[in-house]
Amino acid sequence: MxxxxxxxxxxxxxxxxxxxxxxxxxxxxxxxxxxxxxxxxxxxxxxxxxxxxxxxxxxxxxxxxxxxxxxxxxxxKARPPVRHRSSDRFRRSFRQGGKAAYLAESEQSGATAKVSVIHIGPVDAPETIAQRLGVDVGTKVLARRRLYFRNGTPVETATSYLPWDVVRDIPELFAENPGDGGIYARLEEHGHVFHEFVETLQARPAAKAEASELALSPGATVVHLLRNAVTTSGRVVEVCDTLMAADQFVFEFRIPATN
Amino acid sequence: MxxxxxxxxxxxxxxxxxxxxxxxxxxxxxxxxxxxxxxxxxxxxxxxxxxxxxxxxxxxxxxxxxxxxxxxxxxxKARPPVRHRSSDRFRRSFRQGGKAAYLAESEQSGATAKVSVIHIGPVDAPETIAQRLGVDVGTKVLARRRLYFRNGTPVETATSYLPWDVVRDIPELFAENPGDGGIYARLEEHGHVFHEFVETLQARPAAKAEASELALSPGATVVHLLRNAVTTSGRVVEVCDTLMAADQFVFEFRIPATN
DNA sequence: GAGTGGTCTAGACCACGGC
DNA sequence: CCGTGGTCTAGACCACTCA
Incomplete structure (x- = not known):
């Protein structure tokens, strides 16, 4: 001893x-x-x-x-080229510039980005999603599930849920590549103009299954983010459920000193 | 077997x-x-x-x-009665209503809140703080270190750093209780009117020392938050370094769909 | 098959909390 | 004092990766 x-x-x-x-x-x-x-x-x-x-x-x-x-x-790890996930990533000008938020942001920090679409299709809305979209649990909604890579390693899974009546007439939303500016650009083209995005964020240790999906060591930290995309008419036309490898991100938020 | x-x-x-x-x-x-x-x-x-x-x-x-x-x-555990830490907690109306951001927010969700001041006094600015305040490393700044409790358990440590020339003429900032509306109210009274707050957030597993300070089990997740308080003249008059028990918080941010 | 991490055992001893 | 969790040992055996 x-x-x-x-x-x-x-x-x-x-x-x-x-x-x-x-x-x-x-x-x-x-x-x-x-x-x-x-x-x-x-x-x-x-x-x-x-x-x-x-x-x-x-x-x-x-x-x-x-x-x-x-x-x-x-x-x-070759890592810490942490990506700043900043609150101006939804600027309309980025979309009009032809990029989806993710790629626009990655390019700013000079890293190779890749998106792999895992699934696109109708699903029954799970409870938290249904609540946020303002539909009944089990209602048919469109799910777009994808996996994001950065410099070759998976860093983020994201699933977008959209009400069926919104997506029905927008064929691009069923395609793997929704075109320049991403799905938000398509939605705005069809009259769903965004007012704001409301994000809630929680951090916790990864469950076993999550750790393997993101190729994390067990016990690593993940950030769980849920975003409502709200239009000028007050409707939530998308809920995005995102899971991120916490060590890959620094979140930045600018909060105006409102009255 | x-x-x-x-x-x-x-x-x-x-x-x-x-x-x-x-x-x-x-x-x-x-x-x-x-x-x-x-x-x-x-x-x-x-x-x-x-x-x-x-x-x-x-x-x-x-x-x-x-x-x-x-x-x-x-x-x-007697609940994770998670506290919503929302982006409107810096509303001026809360300060004018006489509450500091923390207490104002806690009251909204009906929990007992307590703040314990650990230290108030001059320190040599550490590197990241000095950068953000725009002063040289080692410059004397005022540090206000405190520990926040919720329902009796510690959930958050926070240290505010303020440039010496800002605090010199505001005696309340050296007191344990800075008065109604907290230090932000005092700063605005003395001509430092806020334009925005910029927060960066990272999540990671707690180090041993951090775990014991927040009475966390080892391996628990913490959220590290750094906030710059920016005045209308563009100056950073406070940097707040905060460490939180991640399972106690849900962060909420509203992001306007700007152009 | 050699080398790596992952699971599991059956014990010893220590440190803390409370009766 | 006893029951609790915390550290540590010296092994065994399994599962994965790669040459």
Missing amino acids: GAAVGEGRAVPRYVQIAEDIVQQVRTGVLQPGDQVPSEAEMVERYGVSGGTVRKAMLEIRASGLVDTRHGKGSFV | GAAVGEGRAVPRYVQIAEDIVQQVRTGVLQPGDQVPSEAEMVERYGVSGGTVRKAMLEIRASGLVDTRHGKGSFV
């Missing part, structure tokens, strides 16, 4: 080990892409048992600096 | 156990305030080893439904 210097039993060994590794990442001893020492190697290097190294690795993963894959090892 | 029915090795035992307990909480079998079975008891009940129960408890804690204290046990 107590092989280490006796500096007070305050700090558990596994925390010390975790801090050591995290420090090596922050100071650049371990570079992005480098493999973090394997668990077996740490057992030797630090002279502790496998269980202890395991707990250290959990701490390290929680720092968000490292990406672990079963059978391969843990690697320093 | 494999005492359980052989329903596919897909789901680890510790996840099954965690789901079982979480389900009991959600369905009300375990009521708020009830003690979750002790680890020793689970070892017996589920016929697994202590290590496995331990991992299950980690999962359960990550759900945010349970509160664990060393030497006592784990207990079902």
